[in-house]
Amino acid sequence: MSEVIQDLSLEDVIGDRFGRYSKYIIQERALPDVRDGLKPVQRRILYAMYDSGNTYDKNFRKSAKTVGDVIGQYHPHGDTSVYDAMVRLSQDWKLRHVLIEMHGNNGSIDNDPAAAMRYTEAKLSQISEELVRDINKDTVPFMPNYDDTTKEPMVLPARLPNLLINGSTGISAGYATDIPPHNLAEVIQATLKYIDNPDITVSQLMRYVKGPDFPTGAIIQGVDGIKKAYETGKGKIVVRSTVDVETLRNGRKELVVTEIPYEVNKSSLVKKIDELRADKKVDGILEVRDETDRTGLRIAIELKKDVNHEAVANYLYKNTDLQVSYSFNMVAISDGRPKLMGIREIIDSYLNHQVDVVTKRTQYDLNQAESRMHIVEGLMKALSILDEVIQLIRNSKNKKDAKENLIEKYEFTEAQAEAIVMLQLYRLTNTDIVQLQNEHDELKAIIDKLRHILDNHDALLAVIKEELTEIRKKFKTERRSVIEAEISEIKIDKEVMVPSENVILSVTRHGYIKRTSLRSFNASGVEEIGVKDGDSLLKYIDTNTLDTALVFTNKGRYLFIPVHKLADIKWKDLGQHVSQIVPLEDDEFVIDAYCENDFKPDAYYIIATRNGMIKKSNVSMFKTTRYNKPLVAMKVKENDAVIDIMRISDEQTLTVLTHKGMSLTYPSEELSDTGLRAAGVKSINLKAEDYVVLTQIVAPENTILMATHRGALKRIDYRVLQLAKRAQRGITLLKELKGNPHRIVAACVIQPDDTSYTIFSTNQQESGLIKDIHLTEQYTNGSFVVDVDEFGEINNLVVE
Structure with missing residues (x-):
């Protein structure tokens, strides 16, 4: 044997070999044939069982025997792949109508493996008989098996549209298929309607085929997706438990x-x-x-x-x-190549196959009937001259001589002469002559009928319709899957995802936020909160994990933080900075925080700035679904900043204090409800170089405490304030001095249960009792409580 070395490029070799491999697995492994709805391995299993007599009306046979037959004669691959395919054909949660009946453990819906093939037994199901029926009547083409020892069918006769009824799934090189199972009665009814009207539309077909009918039942949602799939071969539906x-x-x-x-x-x-x-x-x-x-x-x-x-x-x-999406991808082998097909194309291809099968079967039956007719006519002729025939045969040397004499003398054909010489003596009775005449008449009627079917296309279609109707009556079952027109919108209720728990939310002045369990909070006490040096508690709120924190900043923005998303941190621990949750700008800091439960439009947020602007916005506007960045609460100019946030549920009285000691008090109904991106309206008419120090809700039971830059505290009663209109200059609270006049640097509204105050400078703080600060009249500067030269510049005032 001579050695031949070919000099080929790797690209050409790989391309050629992979191309051949791809063609093989597309055509001969992974995709079903549109005519019988079977992949090659499935077809080989069914044919091997049929050929060996392992049919539904016989006893069960060991699965290993069938697997051996399939591997030995038709499918040169592993026994596992054959047995797995065989098991799937027997699983009633995979196929709408199982093609194989199996005794023993054939797996489960939990994806448990089937028992080994040596333990299970199987036979064809009754409906499989309809797939292979008439296969021995030259109805389908056969090809040599892999070792040329026998032949196998290229397709089964398939008297029912199996591809749509049982569906198919598979993946090959560059192609995949997902065809769902359907209801047998619906598919056959649609096929019958298609025969009557080949121009029928998909919408009209859907009167009969409502949609997929899964063996596991469930609820199918999305008629539009079904229609799209039936039109184009691709579509998407939702399947819900x-x-x-x-x-x-x-x-x-x-x-x-x-x-x-x-x-x-x-x-x-x-x-x-x-x-x-x-x-x-x-x-x-x-x-x-x-x-x-x-x-x-x-x-x-x-x-x-x-x-x-x-x-x-x-x-x-x-x-x-519990709910999944199912994507139609109705790809099948049609005319030897993969094709994406809608329901009309699938039915049309199936019908063309049936026309071909019934034509070939009719021709086969006609040939058989005509052959028998020929024999019967010869026998009838022989019986009419029986004595002469007997005498001729007796005078012949042997069987061959007798046949030749019959052909020569009485003009019998070879086939007729063979039948005459093989005739048994008991057939020479008078009764048999009558039977031959009856058989002749029956054969004549059959031949006429078969010729009519072959000559008349409508008659042939009538045969297909009759057979399909018979199968529908025999195997029809009720629909299992319910079809709903629309896909239901799924609304996730936060209460379901988050365990309801009462917690404490805390925010420090430097912007550290955390949620703490009531147990940790009660064990430590408010004073023992964990903070960095120089930081202090800004606010703590009794809230619930189902609530949402709104954290407001000086830039007129707010952070939308679901409480349950905050880490559960002990009261004595620091917590996390808000900028780790939502990014902030370098000069942006937290000024206040509130918690909302349902964002019902029964309350408002009032936002006030340093330059005397103010706005009121409904709580419902602050609800959002995207909260990975700060959201606008108020449009603020570059040289301005938000200083106070208030939440009101009914009409309140607002008071405004300025740096130069001016005060304006007016009802909140002066403010109209505006959107979040609005800049607001003027709250107070400021003098030159003046700015707002405080804007807060005030009530008759409140007093107001002010700290001046010279270290004095002044406390006034609600009666000192005078109710006026918004955007006015207001009244003067401090006594004017020519040299170094007092200027308000911090102020607080004191509630009836507040007892102490604390003033802060950059590096220290000083506390005292509120009752020690006596109420004063309008034109006073209060009393000195710290020496600012030693204490430092006052920058904050807190009461509690």
């Missing part, structure tokens, strides 16, 4: 899942739901139980008392395979 609500004896409710989406692993689904419960991703689930038994699938999700079962179900639809 069937979930009922049952009430237990103890008053608790449980969600009971009785049907799950197609090809969802039940055990993995149960495990996922239980993990969500254990990880507290969803609050309200007490226990998850798989109660599936021989009567049917059942998953029980027991809920805690007073839990919104619809909200829990919606969360599970969103976050588990």
Whole structure:
């Protein structure tokens, strides 16, 4: 043998070899044929079982025997791949109508493996008989098997549209297919309508084929997706589990899942739901139980008392395979190549196949009938001259001589002469002559009928319709999947995701925020909060994990922070800076914080700036769904800054204090409700070089404490204030001095239960009792409490 070395480029070799491989797995492995809906391995399994007599009306046979037959004669691949394909054909949660009946463990919806092939037994199902029926009547082309020892069918006769009824799934090189199962009665009815009217539209076909009909039932949503898939071959639907609500004896409710989406692993689904419960991703689930038994699938999700079962179900639809998307990708082999097909094309291809099968079968039956007719006519002729025929045969030397004499003397054909010499003596009775005449008449009628079918296309279609109608009557079942026109919107209720817990939210002046359990807060006390040196508590709020914190900054922006997203940190620990949650600008800092529960439009936020601007906005405007960056609460000019935030639920009185000691008091109804991006209106008419120090709600039971830059404190009663209109100059609170007049640097509204004050400088603080600061009249500067030369410049005042 001579050695031949070819000099080829690697690119050409790889391209050629992979091209051949791709062509093979596309055509001969992964994709179904549009005519019989089967992949090659499935076709070979069914044919091997049929050929060996392993049919539904016989006893079961060991699966290993079938696998051996398939490998030995038709499918030169591993026994595992053949057995796996065989098992799938027997699983009633994968196929709408199983093609193989199997005794023994054939797997489960939990994706448990089937028992080994040596343990299980199988035979063709009754409906499989309709796929292989008439295969021995030259109805389909055969080809040599892989070792040329026998032949195998290239396609099965398929008396029912199996591709749509049982669907198919597969992945090959560059192509994939996902064709869902359908209801047999609906598909056949649509096929019959297509025969009557080849121009029927997809919309008209959908009167009969409502949509997929999964063996696992469940609810299909999205008629538009079904229609698109039936038109183009591609479309998307939602498949949702069937979930009922049952009430237990103890008053608790449980969600009971009785049907799950197609090809969802039940055990993995149960495990996922239980993990969500254990990880507290969803609050309200007490226990998850798989109660599936021989009567049917059942998953029980027991809920805690007073839990919104619809909200829990919606969360599970969103976050588990209790609801999945199913994408149609109806690719099948048509005319030897992969093709994306709509429902009309699939039905049309199937009908063309049936026309071909019925034509070939009719021709085969006609040939058989004509051959028999020829023999019967010869026998009848022989019986009419029986004595002469017998005498001729007796005088012949042997069988061959007898045949030749019959042909020569009486003009019988070879086939007729063979039948005459093989005739048994008992057939020479008078009764048999009558039977031959009857058979002749019957054969004549059959031949006329078969010729009519071959000559008349409508008659041939009538045969197909009759056979399809017969199959529909025999195998039809009720639809299992319910179809809903629209895809339901899933609304996730926050209460379901987050366990409800009362907590303390705290914010420091330097912007550190945290949530703390009541246990940690009560064990430490307010004074023991963990803060950095130079920092102090700005505010702490009793709130709930279901609430949302609104943290306002000096730039007129706010941070939308769900409380449950804050880390649970001990009261004595520092917490995290707000800029780690939402990025802030370098010169931006926190000035106040509030917590909202439901954002109902029954309250307002009033925002006031240093330069005397003010606005009022409804609480409902502050709700948002995207909160990964600061949001605008008020449009603020570059040289201005927000200094105060107030939340009001009814009309209140506002008071404004300025640096130069001016005060303006007016009702909040002077402010109209504006949007978040508005700049607001003028609150007070400021003098030159003056600015606002305080804008707050004030009531008759309040007093106001002011700190001046010279270290004096002044406290006035509510009666000193004079109610006026917005945007006026206001009244003067301080006594004017020619040299170094007092200027207000900080102020607070004192509530009836406040008892102490603290003033701050850059490096120290001084505290005292509010009662020691006597109420004064309008034109006074108060009394000195610190020496600013020693204490430092006052920058804050706090009362508590």
